[in-house]
Amino acid sequence: MRIAVCVKYVPDASGHRTFGPDDTVDRVGVDGMLSELDEYAVEEALRIRDDLGGEVVIVTTGPEQARAAILKSLQMGADAGVHVLDDAIHGSDAVGTSYVLARALERQGADLVICGMASTDGSMGVVPAMLAERLRLPQVTLASEVTVDGSTVRIRRDGDAATEVVEARLPLLLSVTDQCNEPRYPSFKAIMAAKKKPVEVLTLADLGITADEVGLDSAWTRVVSHQERPPRSAGTIVTDDDGDGARQLVDFLAGQKFI
Amino acid sequence: MSEVLVLVDHVDGAVRRTTAELLTLARRLGEPSAVFVGSGADAAQGSLRSYGAEKIYVLDAPELRDYLVVPKVEALAALMDASSPAAVLLVSGGEGKEIAGRLAIRTGSGLITDAVDVRVGDAGPVTTQSVFAGSVTVTAEVTHGVPVISVKPNSVTPEPMDGAAVVEPVSVSVSDLAKTARIVERRPRESTGRPELTEAAIVVAGGRGTGGDFGPVEAFADALGAAVGASRAAVDSGWYPHAYQVGQTGKTVSPQLYVATGISGAIQHRAGMQTSKTIVAVNKDPEAPIFDLVDFGVVGDLHSVLAEATQQVNARKG
Ligand SMILES: Cc1cc2nc3c(=O)[nH]c(=O)nc-3n(C[C@H](O)[C@H](O)[C@H](O)COP(=O)(O)OP(=O)(O)OC[C@H]3O[C@@H](n4cnc5c(N)ncnc54)[C@H](O)[C@@H]3O)c2cc1C
Numbered sequence: 001m002r003i004a005v006c007v008k009y010v011p012d013a014s015g016h017r018t019f020g021p022d023d024t025v026d027r028v029g030v031d032g033m034l035s036e037l038d039e040y041a042v043e044e045a046l047r048i049r050d051d052l053g054g055e056v057v058i059v060t061t062g063p064e065q066a067r068a069a070i071l072k073s074l075q076m077g078a079d080a081g082v083h084v085l086d087d088a089i090h091g092s093d094a095v096g097t098s099y100v101l102a103r104a105l106e107r108q109g110a111d112l113v114i115c116g117m118a119s120t121d122g123s124m125g126v127v128p129a130m131l132a133e134r135l136r137l138p139q140v141t142l143a144s145e146v147t148v149d150g151s152t153v154r155i156r157r158d159g160d161a162a163t164e165v166v167e168a169r170l171p172l173l174l175s176v177t178d179q180c181n182e183p184r185y186p187s188f189k190a191i192m193a194a195k196k197k198p199v200e201v202l203t204l205a206d207l208g209i210t211a212d213e214v215g216l217d218s219a220w221t222r223v224v225s226h227q228e229r230p231p232r233s234a235g236t237i238v239t240d241d242d243g244d245g246a247r248q249l250v251d252f253l254a255g256q257k258f259i
Numbered sequence: 260m261s262e263v264l265v266l267v268d269h270v271d272g273a274v275r276r277t278t279a280e281l282l283t284l285a286r287r288l289g290e291p292s293a294v295f296v297g298s299g300a301d302a303a304q305g306s307l308r309s310y311g312a313e314k315i316y317v318l319d320a321p322e323l324r325d326y327l328v329v330p331k332v333e334a335l336a337a338l339m340d341a342s343s344p345a346a347v348l349l350v351s352g353g354e355g356k357e358i359a360g361r362l363a364i365r366t367g368s369g370l371i372t373d374a375v376d377v378r379v380g381d382a383g384p385v386t387t388q389s390v391f392a393g394s395v396t397v398t399a400e401v402t403h404g405v406p407v408i409s410v411k412p413n414s415v416t417p418e419p420m421d422g423a424a425v426v427e428p429v430s431v432s433v434s435d436l437a438k439t440a441r442i443v444e445r446r447p448r449e450s451t452g453r454p455e456l457t458e459a460a461i462v463v464a465g466g467r468g469t470g471g472d473f474g475p476v477e478a479f480a481d482a483l484g485a486a487v488g489a490s491r492a493a494v495d496s497g498w499y500p501h502a503y504q505v506g507q508t509g510k511t512v513s514p515q516l517y518v519a520t521g522i523s524g525a526i527q528h529r530a531g532m533q534t535s536k537t538i539v540a541v542n543k544d545p546e547a548p549i550f551d552l553v554d555f556g557v558v559g560d561l562h563s564v565l566a567e568a569t570q571q572v573n574a575r576k577g
């Protein structure tokens with residue numbers, strides 16, 4: 001089984017995330033990492049490979065630093081990486097990103113493409129569905145549990161109104177939630193081994209994409225403005241030492257007409 | 260005036276409040292046309308009319324229920340083709356966003372997800388989004404194709420206004436591609452009798468600090484007529500079902516009042532509740548980061564505070 005996993009390099013959520021002067025997310029000037037939610041996608045791929053044999057290749061598009069996301073995935077145990085790196089990609093929206101990824105994935109001949117449920121910075125959760133649309137693959141997304149049985153994949157999907165069991169046949173596109181598994185920590189040995197694993201760097205030209213098809217200027221959406229929200233003004237904090245906390249709480253709620 | 264397509268969010272014809280919100284926003288942009296997919300359209304008609312739907316497109320066929328996402332995308336794409344709408348509005352939930360994403364690709368349209376407001380601009384709709392766990396507000400617009408916009412629940416107060424609500428049945432054709440991911444089993448979530456988490460005006464949530472007993476949280480929620488939410492720590496411990504998790508990988512809520520009890524306020528939790536209008540916390544640790552967000556906080560043991568507060572609320576309601 002050949003499995004491709006799409007992972008994203010994102011600014012660290014615990015740091016100060018910001019926008020650059022051109023209204024795009026600053027992925028260069030702040031500390032970044034493999035999106036935590038993509039660790040579940042990598043882990044699921046490794047489990048399936050370890051069960052059924054095959055190969056796991058990591059695919060990302062992002063700036064130079066995004067290589068760190070590939071490296072982390074290789075340390076977890078993936079076999080190879082593909083990094084689509086091209087200045088012209090900067091500022092692409094989900095439509096553009098999915099276009100680049102789809103072209104990169106077409107070359108992989110994967111039986112299974114696995115994505116995370118959403119990126120922790122943009123958190124749109126739309127790239128997987130867009131990829132399935134572009135690649136004309138069955139979409140089996142937001143899986144909280146995955147079983148592979150021969151060429152049939154079955155997932156549990158916890159929807160808004162119901163839990164559904166969804167079934168499809170390979171090749172297909174899967175996305176997994178953080179309920180799916182527990183991502184492994186790389187061992188020292190795995191960290192050393194990752195250094196020798198191949199990472200292919202591709203440009204847009206390698207994928208047959210011209211610069212005017214992607215990037216900020218050809219995005220189908222435009223950020224008009226962004227504003228840091230003023231921090232919430234400090235609230236009233238009372239201590240329940242004297243056992244009067246509940247009354248004060250209820251007074252507050254009544255004052256706000258919640259009762 | 261152009262039509263604005265609104266994908267109706269419903270369970271067997273019981274229309275969710277989110278749809279009334281979308282219809283209210285759609286009226287700012289043009290004439291709202293509700294797109295009703297599935298069975299129960301008769302039951303839905305009244306509520307769609309009372310929030311201003313001029314047309315109701317009804318699509319009902321078994322294939323729409325048996326396969327994931329794509330049949331709805333194809334139905335919407337066909338309607339977009341036929342009606343050249345000014346915009347398409349959907350609810351920002353797992354499925355709504357996936358439909359929106361595929362629809363954007365299929366119809367060559369720009370997509371904006373998780374809008375908290377939509378207004379008319381010079382060149383079409385202008386949206387407001389709240390990003391990075393609510394710390395930054397972004398306004399954006401679509402520059403290509405028909406704007407496809409998913410809107411977060413509770414972003415706007417539904418305003419009633421009668422529409423013509425002319426029903427137009429639409430014939431359904433589902434492609435082979437749409438039939439590749441089949442739903443083989445469906446277990447509807449059991450109703451708790453409490454308001455729906457994402458729609459509720461008040462949410463009372465419990466975390467690790469409950470120690471596993473959600474009784475006091477539920478009792479306080481019931482006194483206030485609130486929905487119950489949980490942190491991931493509580494869900495991972497098996498204390499409350501995942502469907503009630505609030506946060507980055509759970510539900511995003513934006514109620515009038517959010518009460519966090521025994522929840523520290525980790526960034527991933529904040530991502531799901533930070534846009535709540537009023538925030539209250541009960542936590543025994545005065546240093547807990549949740550207190551940075553609150554309008555009112557009680558430093559104390561949630562068990563005693565909630566029990567006493569529940570009693571007082573019930574007493575005041577008489
Ligand atoms: C990829 C990823 C996704 C995540 N997604 C989510 C998500 O969607 N939602 C989410 O909530 N978290 C999420 N998390 C987890 C998040 O980082 C925190 O671990 C989690 O929110 C902590 O839950 P908690 O506040 O209940 O527990 P803790 O952080 O352990 O806090 C418990 C609090 O209870 C207080 N307390 C203890 N006893 C009492 C008492 N008797 N009375 C009053 N107060 C008491 C303590 O002082 C403490 O502040 C995610 C993490 C990751 C890595």
Ligand SMILES: Nc1ncnc2c1ncn2[C@@H]1O[C@H](COP(=O)(O)O)[C@@H](O)[C@H]1O
Nearest residue numbers: 006007061115116118119124125126127
């Ligand atoms: N730049 C990217 N490179 C590789 N994969 C990505 C990228 N952006 C998004 N993805 C994949 O799409 C998923 C959802 O991302 P998003 O739609 O941005 O929330 C992620 O979990 C990744 O699997």
